[in-house]
Amino acid sequence: MTGAAAQAEALLGALRALNRRVAVLVGAGLLACAALVLADIALRRVHASFGGTDEISGYVMAIATAWGMGYALMELGHVRIDILRTRGGPVFRAVFDLFALLTLAGTVSLIALRAWPVVERSLANSSRANTPLETPLALVQIPWFAGWIWFALMAWLTFIAALVLVCNREYGAADRAIGALGEAEALE
16 A cells, blocks of 8 residues: 555544544434423423424534534445446446545535525524524524535545545555445445
């Protein structure tokens, strides 16, 4: 393995470890939200309520989804139709995987760029939700937007590392980094 390929694998390992930490934080946020909803349900038995737990859980879900996609990328958790991919050899699979990741990185980058004007407008107008909580929308949109930026950054860094691996003919390493899990592998 060349020095560049080793650096690419080290980068992928670091990104994977970092995204696992992010996933733990996101999971803690989801658990806290679930605890809040459960407490609200329990309070309803005594004719009381926090109110707004449905709104809060929607915000938490949007933020968790945006941040969790980077983890899913690093763990090969994104769904891909791989009928063509399985028909070719290692070079074909590597090129196919690179194309899929390039398409994903471009799409996610476009979404992140299009999300910014939404956040910017909310900040400029001091927008609030049209709900009883009147949540300042920027408080929700900023972490949501940051999650999309994170996902785009992860996609581009993964693409670059995988491209280095493919250019160095490290097809097995590239497959482990950006390949698609088959049915048997996904069940393990």
